[in-house]
Amino acid sequence: xxxxxxxxxxxxxxxxxxxxxxxxxxxxxxxxxxxxxxxxxxxxxxxxxxxxxxxxxxxxxxxxxxxxxxxxxxxxxxxxxxxxxxxxxxxxxxxxxxxxxxxxxxxxxxxxxxxxxxxxxxxxxxxxxxxxxxxxxxxxxxxxxxxxxxxxxxxxxxxxxxxxxxxxxxxxxxxxxxxxxxxxxxxxxxxxxxxxxxxxxxxxxxxxxxxxxxxxxxxxxxxxxxxxxxxxxxxxxxxxxxxxxxxxxxxxxxxxxxxxxxxxxxxxxxxxxxxxxxxxxxxxxxxxxxxxxxxxxxxxxxxxxxxxxxxxxxxxxxxxxxxxxxxxxxxxxxxxxxxxxxxxxxxxxxxxxxxxxxxxxxxxxxxxxxxxxxxxxxxxxxxxxxxxxxxxxxxxxxxxxxxxxxxxxxxxxxxxxxxxxxxxxxxxxxxxxxxxxxxxxxxxxxxxxxxxxxxxxxxxxxxxxxxxxxxxxxxxxxxxxxxxxxxxxxxxxxxxxxxxxxxxxx
Amino acid sequence: xxxxxxxxxxxxxxxxxxxxxxxxxxxxxxxxxxxxxxxxxxxxxxxxxxxxxxxxxxxxxxxxxxxxxxxxxxxxxxxxxxxxxxxxxxxxxxxxxxxxxxxxxxxxxxxxxxxxxxxxxxxxxxxxxxxxxxxxxxxxxxxxxxxxxxxxxxxxxxxxxxxxxxxxxxxxxxxxxxxxxxxxxxxxxxxxxxxxxxxxxxxxxxxxxxxxxxxxxxxxxxxxxxxxxxxxxxxxxxxxxxxxxxxxxxxxxxxxxxxxxxxxxxxxxxxxxxxxxxx
Ligand SMILES: Cc1ncc(C[n+]2csc(CCOP(=O)(O)OP(=O)(O)O)c2C)c(N)n1
Ligand code: SF4
Ligand SMILES: [Mg+2]
Numbered sequence: 001x002x003x004x005x006x007x008x009x010x011x012x013x014x015x016x017x018x019x020x021x022x023x024x025x026x027x028x029x030x031x032x033x034x035x036x037x038x039x040x041x042x043x044x045x046x047x048x049x050x051x052x053x054x055x056x057x058x059x060x061x062x063x064x065x066x067x068x069x070x071x072x073x074x075x076x077x078x079x080x081x082x083x084x085x086x087x088x089x090x091x092x093x094x095x096x097x098x099x100x101x102x103x104x105x106x107x108x109x110x111x112x113x114x115x116x117x118x119x120x121x122x123x124x125x126x127x128x129x130x131x132x133x134x135x136x137x138x139x140x141x142x143x144x145x146x147x148x149x150x151x152x153x154x155x156x157x158x159x160x161x162x163x164x165x166x167x168x169x170x171x172x173x174x175x176x177x178x179x180x181x182x183x184x185x186x187x188x189x190x191x192x193x194x195x196x197x198x199x200x201x202x203x204x205x206x207x208x209x210x211x212x213x214x215x216x217x218x219x220x221x222x223x224x225x226x227x228x229x230x231x232x233x234x235x236x237x238x239x240x241x242x243x244x245x246x247x248x249x250x251x252x253x254x255x256x257x258x259x260x261x262x263x264x265x266x267x268x269x270x271x272x273x274x275x276x277x278x279x280x281x282x283x284x285x286x287x288x289x290x291x292x293x294x295x296x297x298x299x300x301x302x303x304x305x306x307x308x309x310x311x312x313x314x315x316x317x318x319x320x321x322x323x324x325x326x327x328x329x330x331x332x333x334x335x336x337x338x339x340x341x342x343x344x345x346x347x348x349x350x351x352x353x354x355x356x357x358x359x360x361x362x363x364x365x366x367x368x369x370x371x372x373x374x375x376x377x378x379x380x381x382x383x384x385x386x387x388x389x390x391x392x393x394x395x396x397x398x399x400x401x402x403x404x405x406x407x408x409x410x411x412x413x414x415x416x417x418x419x420x421x422x423x424x425x426x427x428x429x430x431x432x433x434x435x436x437x438x439x440x441x442x443x444x445x446x447x448x449x450x451x452x453x454x455x456x457x458x459x460x461x462x463x464x465x466x467x468x469x470x471x472x473x474x475x476x477x478x479x480x481x482x483x484x485x486x487x488x489x490x491x492x493x494x495x496x497x498x499x500x501x502x503x504x505x506x
Numbered sequence: 507x508x509x510x511x512x513x514x515x516x517x518x519x520x521x522x523x524x525x526x527x528x529x530x531x532x533x534x535x536x537x538x539x540x541x542x543x544x545x546x547x548x549x550x551x552x553x554x555x556x557x558x559x560x561x562x563x564x565x566x567x568x569x570x571x572x573x574x575x576x577x578x579x580x581x582x583x584x585x586x587x588x589x590x591x592x593x594x595x596x597x598x599x600x601x602x603x604x605x606x607x608x609x610x611x612x613x614x615x616x617x618x619x620x621x622x623x624x625x626x627x628x629x630x631x632x633x634x635x636x637x638x639x640x641x642x643x644x645x646x647x648x649x650x651x652x653x654x655x656x657x658x659x660x661x662x663x664x665x666x667x668x669x670x671x672x673x674x675x676x677x678x679x680x681x682x683x684x685x686x687x688x689x690x691x692x693x694x695x696x697x698x699x700x701x702x703x704x705x706x707x708x709x710x711x712x713x714x715x716x717x718x719x720x721x722x723x724x725x726x727x728x729x730x731x732x733x734x735x736x737x738x739x740x741x742x743x744x745x746x747x748x749x750x751x752x753x754x755x756x757x758x759x760x761x762x763x764x765x766x767x768x769x770x771x772x773x774x775x776x777x778x779x780x781x782x783x784x785x
Contacts, residue, residue, distance in 0.1 A: 358568060
């Protein structure tokens with residue numbers, strides 16, 4: 001069973017509340033959900049929509065087939081009616097306009113009734129989230145206005161809902177983060193907001209400096225004096241931080257960066273998604289120095305890899321980057337698995353206040369004093385590379401790659417990050433095995449063996465040039481031919497039903 | 507014998523450079539403060555890149571030899587990481603007023619309890635003498651063979667209007683006065699800005715030997731208006747005008763950033779940094 005419901009309206013009208021109420025009611029009822037958010041860079045007006053996908057089995061994507069439309073304005077109907085399946089339903093705002101600000105709550109109530117879920121469950125949810133008489137009245141009226149179209153019987157799944165951003169924040173809190181620094185930039189901002197709201201109860205500090213250059217340099221300062229620090233940004237802000245990342249390389253002050261990518265170059269289509277920043281994550285910053293780049297594919301992995309990134313940064317005094325994007329950061333997923341208990345993140349280095357400690361952007365001797373001696377420069381460079389080998393060894397303890405689909409299939413799909421959800425759903429029941437790359441630096445040696453074993457290898461990425469494909473070619477010498485690459489770069493994520501068709505064409 | 511607060515690194519400033527005197531003023535200040543109970547391990551510095559940045563190699567305290575222009579955010583970070591440290595920054599005029607200007611104008615309103623010391627030699631010295639924002643109009647240098655076409659910036663006025671809670675200026679050659687001002691700046695509970703006029707004896711010689719133009723005043727101004735007027739006596743562009751030295755402004759009523767943030771207030775109260783903090 002799978003339904004996709006499109007919920008649309010003007011920015012500021014509150015479509016996300018509909019997704020949230022319905023998602024929570026459904027997961028409490030044992031159903032899996034996935035909620036995709038599509039919105040332009042507008043605060044009021046325009047047109048926003050969500051696609052809420054519902055299933056009785058695990059899903060991590062939405063589809064192009066729409067079985068229902070929930071419209072907060074007429075424009076939504078006009079724009080999306082053509083996507084609606086023949087026997088699909090639509091709920092229009094007209095008869096609920098009297099509820100004003102609670103129009104969205106009324107529509108949520110109507111949708112719950114159509115899905116055939118009991119009113120008590122809806123009201124429990126409304127009470128938990130809003131708890132005011134007007135909202136309850138609106139929900140009841142919405143519920144009463146419709147007839148049941150489906151009959152979603154209770155299932156026994158125990159589910160959690162998280163989006164990628166909440167999960168990154170959770171991973172940071174689990175790691176006992178001390179300081180988070182960020183300058184607002186979509187789609188990294190939700191982590192800033194989430195952590196800011198939890199800083200007092202969890203006793204850590206969130207601070208917003210004047211720009212990303214200040215963020216990155218202040219992060220190094222704070223890490224130097226002993227704090228466990230993370231910064232967050234998107235591509236443009238990351239560009240501004242890169243000189244400081246290079247300073248990290250030579251000073252070896254631990255630093256963790258959450259990089260949530262969006263389409264570039266320039267400001268592009270800022271509220272949409274693209275995996276176009278793998279290259280800068282791997283190479284941003286002048287000079288040659290070690291780093292770790294990890295790309296989770298779902299919220300559980302987001303929480304776990306955030307913990308790993310913080311752990312590796314402290315253990316090796318290195319730079320670690322968690323690479324996500326708008327699609328993972330802002331889509332809501334439901335899942336039944338537990339997030340693994342965190343690795344303990346410990347600051348073991350000596351810090352100022354204990355004794356004199358020195359860190360430098362110049363090549364330096366063992367006392368931290370500047371030197372221009374060629375031999376010391378070589379020794380230091382060699383030590384940095386030796387450290388990378390140790391980092392690599394440690395990373396092998398983690399899940400650097402992951403397999404999905406038919407494990408013994410000769411048809412191999414390779415992808416990374418937020419596309420993992422759509423790929424996994426697209427190949428259900430097909431003769432395909434999906435290799436999800438989680439660690440992009442270091443890159444697992446197993447990728448090469450898997451590629452050599454396969455009869456056919458398909459690359460799937462949400463970018464223009466196939467950046468992972470290029471990385472794999474660099475590391476393995478194996479090139480995935482152009483006709484075997486599925487690349488999408490309209491700023492929209494893959495929808496699993498469409499992707500399935502594309503895979504079958506290859 | 508090793509001198510207090512001095513490393514054994516070889517000093518590579520041009521012989522006779524007033525940076526030597528700034529180093530002595532700072533050492534003197536740190537010795538005074540250590541006699542008053544601040545331990546050597548509790549100082550931390552950030553330095554920029556330039557001749558001034560070499561302070562890092564010569565001063566025996568903790569610190570980050572950071573990036574060009576980023577002394578202020580680096581200091582801010584060190585303070586956020588452990589508010590119990592006494593944090594100093596050594597920066598250049600190119601560093602602070604050109605590359606890092608975006609940070610300078612915010613430092614006053616943040617008002618973290620840190621001390622910024624600018625070695626203002628009105629030139630990018632380490633890159634061989636190009637013009638900085640404080641170089642005088644008409645200054646001929648290798649990048650501007652016909653002279654600097656733009657006016658100079660007055661950093662004292664800028665600091666005053668961007669709400670720095672302690673603003674002072676001194677002369678690198680006057681070790682006694684400089685160290686007296688530095689000690690007050692460090693003790694001030696908020697953002698302190700000390701502009702040190704420092705001759706570069708290799709570049710922009712036109713601005714050297716202005717001691718006759720300089721005079722010291724003893725009391726901080728009563729209000730911003732008076733402070734701005736005093737700062738206006740010399741505009742950094744002309745060779746004339748009286749150059750006032752002293753504390754232009756000190757506002758002791760402001761709350762420093764660390765005390766505005768409950769998390770850092772707790773670290774201050776417990777006298778620990780994040781590493782010593784038990785949740
Ligand atoms: C991002 C960056 N740009 C340029 C430089 C080159 N650079 C090194 S020192 C310096 C000028 C320093 O001038 P100032 O801050 O006034 O210091 P001074 O040498 O005069 O003490 C410059 C431009 C650099 N290190 N980093
Ligand atoms: S170049 Fe100028 S500032 Fe630099 S050491 Fe020489 S005299 Fe001093
Ligand atoms: Mg200078």
